[in-house]
Amino acid sequence: MKPFLLILLAIFIGFVIFAALSLARLSGAFDEGSAPHGYEDCQSVPAPIGAEDIAFDPKTGLAYLSAYDRNRAAADDTLRGGIYLLDPSAQDPKPQTVTPAEPRDFRPHGVSLHRQGEEARLFVINHRASGEHSVELFRITAENALEHLKTLRDPAFLYPNDIAALDGTRFYMTNNFGTSSAFGNAAEVLLRLPFSNLVYFDGEKAEVAADGLRFANGIHLSDDGETLYVAEWTGRALRLYRRNGDGSLALQQTIETGGSPDNISQDEEGALYLPTHASLFGVIALGADENAIAPTRVLKITPPDHGLEEIYYEEGNKISAATVAAIDRGVMLMGSIFGKSVLMCRLAEGG
Numbered sequence: 001m002k003p004f005l006l007i008l009l010a011i012f013i014g015f016v017i018f019a020a021l022s023l024a025r026l027s028g029a030f031d032e033g034s035a036p037h038g039y040e041d042c043q044s045v046p047a048p049i050g051a052e053d054i055a056f057d058p059k060t061g062l063a064y065l066s067a068y069d070r071n072r073a074a075a076d077d078t079l080r081g082g083i084y085l086l087d088p089s090a091q092d093p094k095p096q097t098v099t100p101a102e103p104r105d106f107r108p109h110g111v112s113l114h115r116q117g118e119e120a121r122l123f124v125i126n127h128r129a130s131g132e133h134s135v136e137l138f139r140i141t142a143e144n145a146l147e148h149l150k151t152l153r154d155p156a157f158l159y160p161n162d163i164a165a166l167d168g169t170r171f172y173m174t175n176n177f178g179t180s181s182a183f184g185n186a187a188e189v190l191l192r193l194p195f196s197n198l199v200y201f202d203g204e205k206a207e208v209a210a211d212g213l214r215f216a217n218g219i220h221l222s223d224d225g226e227t228l229y230v231a232e233w234t235g236r237a238l239r240l241y242r243r244n245g246d247g248s249l250a251l252q253q254t255i256e257t258g259g260s261p262d263n264i265s266q267d268e269e270g271a272l273y274l275p276t277h278a279s280l281f282g283v284i285a286l287g288a289d290e291n292a293i294a295p296t297r298v299l300k301i302t303p304p305d306h307g308l309e310e311i312y313y314e315e316g317n318k319i320s321a322a323t324v325a326a327i328d329r330g331v332m333l334m335g336s337i338f339g340k341s342v343l344m345c346r347l348a349e350g351g
Helices: 003-026 182-190 280-288
Strands: 042-046 051-056 063-067 082-086 108-116 119-127 133-140 146-152 160-165 171-175 196-201 206-213 216-221 227-232 237-243 249-256 272-277 296-302 307-314 322-328 331-336 341-346
Touching: 051 108, 051 322, 051 331, 063 108, 063 331, 082 108, 108 133, 108 171, 119 146, 119 160, 133 160, 171 206, 171 216, 196 216, 206 227, 206 237, 206 249, 272 280, 272 322, 296 322, 296 331
Parallel strands: 108 160, 160 216
Antiparallel strands: 042 341, 051 063, 063 082, 108 119, 119 133, 133 146, 160 171, 171 196, 196 206, 216 227, 227 237, 237 249, 272 296, 296 307, 322 331, 331 341
C-alpha cells in the first residue's frame, strides 16, 4: 500500500476512535452513578411546560420562570412563551404569568435579574419564530410585573443560550455554537468541538470576549463583578474567568464537573449551584418521548477553593434532567426544558 494511503487510513482510524470516545463520554459511559439523595423535603409545583431557567429577585424572594413549550413551538409559529412569577413562601404556590404584550414574537430562554436598590431589570434571551435571536430588556415594576423597555439585537448574538447582567444595560452572553449550519452544529456537539464563544455587550454593541469553548451554556457573574463562571455543556467543565474593567476576560481555572453542566445559580453566601447531566442523549430523548426520564444531579461549588459537593441526585422521577437549581432563602427551585412542573426543595441548614 502506498505511503499516502497508509496515512489516510491512519487518519481515518484516528478520527473513528476520537468520535467513538466523544460519543461515549457524552453518553455518560465513563461516569459512576450515585445513590439517590437530597429530595426528602421537596414538592412538585405544576408549572408551564419548559421552565428551563429561573431567576430570583433578591429583594422580594419571588422567582421569575422562563418557559415555553418547545415541541409545540416547532409546529406552531404563533405560539408564545412567557415569564411567570412564583412565590415559594405561599401556602399553595402557583406560577402566575407576568408576560407583557410586547414583544409578540416571544420564546424566552436564559434570564438574568439585576437589582440596584429599588431598580430591577430582567434580561431575557428571545429565540424568535422568525429565526432571529434578541435580548429583551424588562423593568420589574413595584407590583412585580414586567414592563418591556427595549429589544437588543447584534450580529454577535449567534445562538444565544444564557445571559449574565453586569448592570442595567451591560451583560455577557453565551453562544451555543460557532458554526451556522445544522451539520456544523451537530458536529460541534457529537465531536465536542471547541467552536462556541461568549460575548460582552457594552450597552451599544457586542464583541467576542472568550472563544474556544465546547458548547457554552450557563453563565453567571459573581456578586462583586470580578469572576465570570461559564458552563461548557459538551466540555463537561466549569470555566472561571477574571473580568477586567474593559469587559475583557482572562481564564483563571477550569473545573471538571463529571457531567454536562447547565445553568448556574448562586446563594446569599456566594456558593454556586449547578445541575449537570450524565448523558446528553438522555436529555435529547426527553423531547421525543414525554414518558422518558433522565437523572437530575445538582452540584454545590463553594468559593474560594471551589470544592464540589453533590447535594442532589435522583433518577428523574421527581424532576427529569433539571436545567436550573435557583437558590434563595433556603429554597432550591428546579426547572427543566420539557417538564410540566418545577421542584421546590427546602435545603437543610448548611446544605
